[in-house]
Amino acid sequence: MRIVLLRKIPDESSLRRQWNDLVLRMERPEVFYTCEWALAMQSAYQYSLTPLLFLGYEGEDLVGAASLATDAAKESVGFLAATTADYCEFVTHPHQRYEFIDAVFAELRKLKADLVALASLPEDSATPVALQAAAEKHGFHVYMRPASLCLQVELGSGEQRRQMKSALTGKKNLRRLRNMEREGPVTFVHLRSQAQIQAALPEFINAHVLRFRSTQRVSVLSTPERRLFLEELARRFSGSEVVALSMLLIGDRPVAWNYGFQFHGSWFWYQPTFDSRQEENSPGQCLLSRIVTEACDMEGMKVVDLGLGAEGYKERFGNSTRQTLDVTMTKSWSRHLREIVRYRAASTLKRSPKVESTVRRLLRRLQTGRAATPGRS
Secondary structure, rough: OOEEEEEEOOOHHHHHHHHHHHOOOHHHHHHHEEHHHHHHHHHHHOOOOEEEEEEEEEEEEEEEEEEEEOOOOOOOEEEEOOOOOOOOOEEEEEHHHHHHHHHHHHHHHHHOOEEEEEEEEOOOOOOHHHHHHHHHHHHEEEEEEEEEEEEEEEEEOHHHHHHHHHHEEEEHHHHHHHHHOOOOEEEEEEEHHHHHHHHHHHHHHHHHHHHHHHOOOHHHHHHHHHEEEEEEEHHHHOOEEEEEEEEEEEOOOOEEEEEEEEOOOEEEEEEEOHHHHHHHHHHHHHHHHHHHHHOOOOOOOOHHOOOOOOOOOHHHHOEEEEEEEEEEEEEOHHHHHHHHHHHHHHHHHHHHHHHHHHHHHHHHHHHHHHHHOOOOO
């Protein structure tokens, strides 16, 4: 296998076609693995990430693609899409996964990469086993641990779909819709064209930012890079109907949104939000109910993926899960041990809310003490 390393992803139709053909030959194709996703990342995050694109060829045929990147300080290598993708992967046919990853790590060794941190790797793919073997072969200490458990709605057979639709159109959901109908007709729309999505994005972004601010959190859409990224996705997937900005409206006023994707049998609940003034009517859950109901009627649609995030409402919809892993690989034995200690300490704190509360209280006191002491930064 011949490896080509590029520090910029070419925006070429031939590469996009070959890359995306490879995605469709993977165990579970995802929109996050596509060339369009990598190009959107490159455009939106050009000032904070430097792409490292590894392409594997047999003759003139593309057989592997790994869109990695270094951070601004060039201290580590990770997936280019780590901050935006719910799942990240090495794009190859499963049978060629080890050969390609082995070749990539041979190149990383030449680059003198000391730390490789790969996030959101699906546990059910061929990659974890191949990654462990290839990294160790090239002198990396590997630490692999559970990351997120992503809830999914498996649509199942025809009878299962009918039962699911019946449950989602029950009295509770109807009551919420009727409450909203007091203000005006309730409708659902899915915007798919670039122009429609572009026009609707500002209101969606504003609602997302305000909702997070109301709970003393910071929305990812507060950053210009993330907003540009959503615009880039809509532009690059224009005409394919992959991107769907779904909305629940009261009259002509949107009160719930989901910036999502329909790709190879999966409808992704990616970036949802709602108007906090309608919170008592759960418009976000009403929109999700509608999406699952419509998915049940779509031939070829297999799953509604609820993605990252442990929000409680997802448990009421999900009937299956998909585990992701975070993997840290380093040449340094001491750094390897620090990663293990850090993870285990954090896991212990999460399992013991009382201990976590005590540690947080002590940290606040220490920070307050430093701020009050002259000469301390």
